[in-house]
Amino acid sequence: AQTVTQSQPEMSVQEAETVTLSCTYDTSESDYYLFWYKQPPSRQMILVIRQEAYKQQNATENRFSVNFQKAAKSFSLKISDSQLGDAAMYFCAYRSVLAGTYKYIFGTGTRLKVLA
Amino acid sequence: DAGVIQSPRHEVTEMGQEVTLRCKPISGHNSLFWYRQTMMRGLELLIYFNNNVPIDDSGMPEDRFSAKMPNASFSTLKIQPSEPRDSAVYFCASSLATSGGRDTQYFGPGTRLTVL
Numbered sequence: 001a002q003t004v005t006q007s008q009p010e011m012s013v014q015e016a017e018t019v020t021l022s023c024t025y026d027t028s029e030s031d032y033y034l035f036w037y038k039q040p041p042s043r044q045m046i047l048v049i050r051q052e053a054y055k056q057q058n059a060t061e062n063r064f065s066v067n068f069q070k071a072a073k074s075f076s077l078k079i080s081d082s083q084l085g086d087a088a089m090y091f092c093a094y095r096s097v098l099a100g101t102y103k104y105i106f107g108t109g110t111r112l113k114v115l116a
Numbered sequence: 117d118a119g120v121i122q123s124p125r126h127e128v129t130e131m132g133q134e135v136t137l138r139c140k141p142i143s144g145h146n147s148l149f150w151y152r153q154t155m156m157r158g159l160e161l162l163i164y165f166n167n168n169v170p171i172d173d174s175g176m177p178e179d180r181f182s183a184k185m186p187n188a189s190f191s192t193l194k195i196q197p198s199e200p201r202d203s204a205v206y207f208c209a210s211s212l213a214t215s216g217g218r219d220t221q222y223f224g225p226g227t228r229l230t231v232l
Contacts, residue, residue: 035220037223043205043228044224045207046223047220050220102166102171108158109158
């Protein structure tokens with residue numbers, strides 16, 4: 001069974017600085033999707049970025065980018081020029097693409113604090 | 117699109133009462149998920165529907181919980197009778213599932229349930 005591990009329960013970053021959130025996963029599959037979701041105090045789960053395992057190029061969405069290391073099964077999220085609005089819980093998630101699968105496997109989350 | 121819509125946003129009820137949570141998925145999506153989020157257990161998948169049919173309800177905690185999806189634009193999660201340990205944030209998410217499994221889940225704002 002696949003697992004997703006976020007080993008950093010909490011991180012802090014100074015406003016305008018860069019922070020990297022870690023995520024590792026375990027799978028025997030060669031093709032899958034990985035996601036980062038953001039959950040601000042409003043509780044809304046917001047999709048931040050998505051990575052397809054068969055694509056070697058790291059996904060980027062404005063100030064958010066990932067470092068996808070398939071061999072190491074690592075999927076870290078880098079937030080550049082951190083803003084106060086980036087403060088939230090961040091969840092990493094894995095989705096198999098095998099036929100008949102549908103579940104997302106979520107990590108336990110990392111709480112990001114942004115310091116003014 | 118308005119995104120996934122959930123109602124109510126907050127619900128406070130007394131133990132033993134029936135609670136009904138509602139969800140309207142994104143138009144055109146064919147998969148719907150109900151999750152429960154608590155501090156202790158994180159994000160748990162309760163039930164998954166595909167094309168209005170329940171595919172996996174193994175995450176439903178007990179017989180007090182039931183979910184229906186009478187049509188493609190509406191789903192309910194019912195708890196009867198409710199207990200204090202049911203207090204949590206309940207999320208509905210929807211996606212357009214394809215045979216290749218390359219879908220992305222979009223979450224609603226959640227319903228915060230408090231059972232006194």
